[in-house]
Amino acid sequence: MGLFFNFSVCLFSALGSFLFGYDSGVIGSVVSKQFDQFQTFFHNPGPDIVGAIVSTFAGGCFFGAATAGSLATRIGRKRTIQIGALIAVLGCSLQTGARNVSYLIVGRLIAGFAIGCLSMVVPLYQSEISPPEIRGFLTGLTQFMISIGFLVANWVGYGCQFLRNDAQWRVPLAIQIFPAALLFLGMFILPYSPRWLVEQGRHDEALAVVQRLHGTEENTEFIKLEFAEMLEQIQYEREHYSTKFSDLWSTKPMLRRTLTGIAVQVCTQFTGINVSSYFQPTLYAALGLSGSKILMITGINGALGAIMTIIFIYFILDRVGRKPPLIFGAIGMSISLAVEAAINAKWGGVDSTNHPAQTAGVAFIIIFSALFFSCSFGPVSWVYQSEIFPMRIRAVGTAVCTCANWAANVLISQVSPIGMARLQYRFYILFVVTNIANALIVFFFFPETKGKSLEEMDAVFGDQVIPHALETKQVHNVTAEDEKSGGSDV
Incomplete structure (x- = not known):
């Protein structure tokens, strides 16, 4: 079935990422002053309550991501996605039926747990079913669907602001139930990760999945070598290494993997994107903008972000690699936010009537997110963390990195309403500095992973122990002793 089937599986599983983007995007509209019915129903919540409503979701995501690592190892990537989707149905239903702030926060906590689980396991699943030459594109669909989720949320928010009853905020929250239910049901017909099947000793099933995902009449030799590399590496790891949590820092190469995986996610949060x-x-x-124009501009920004993401992951990411876009994006975001701070300092304020300054301010917010973030940390962070760990510890390592993302998310989403209210334009300057730091961290500490199979990452990080079949063009690359205890049977 080949590439189209592979693409379809990755795109459908990314419904979990759509939920991530939709929930994150719709809450900005729901808690805004434009949603007057929400403000009335919840008695005009202050910045601390708004921060709690937003950050509780991220807190749930942290615990969801932490739990998903163990689940994905034990029951598989596919079943973990389904569990996340089912919990999302519950959490989103509670938000929709909320009767008070506490009810809403509990719903967001449960939904956050589900989204945290999905945000960790979806890119992991995509990475493990993708061929190396287009893994950036297929795993990058995570960020594309996050962008689509934001886009839909923004336009739903724009349309629902004109409703004059509780449906104004209940309908946007209810919509997210449907993709969650669809994801739960649809995953029944999608394949397991072939690498997880190998880990479970289900080699025939794994080979059949690889052939469905990557096979064509022209690449039978590649399939043979790819599966041999997968089989030998995983079996060697299983025979010679443990799967303890402490393995994440047990050696210098493993510590480097863990620190770079955590760093790419923390740096993503400290771009200021959230x-x-x-x-x-x-x-x-x-x-100085007001009224329905605000949510319309938000929707336009979301559309541009989705367009730029798909252009970037399809045409650029697998060609130029991971590091250059991260450095380019960090510098671009730093410049955009510096200009934004200057505009707000001189011409900002709710009473501003300087239309050219307003236009420029809006433009640089859009350039920051739709251009520079969408072509750098947005997609690359999910690709990078999902491809750098060895199979024996990949789910746990990816979970730790995703937890770091959500921990930083909680911090930023909680303090941002207070920071914007008290510091005003100066709040932008914080992220000017952090983006400069991001560029330096990537330049000096991140290795390039472009074009490598997941099994070849050991060479990138300096802990390679056996030759790779795709390099040697042969299917037996372990010693005779190793073959007796679990070598290739291809």
């Missing part, structure tokens, strides 16, 4: 994502209407209001 200040823009969660509180975008507030940023536009600070420029």
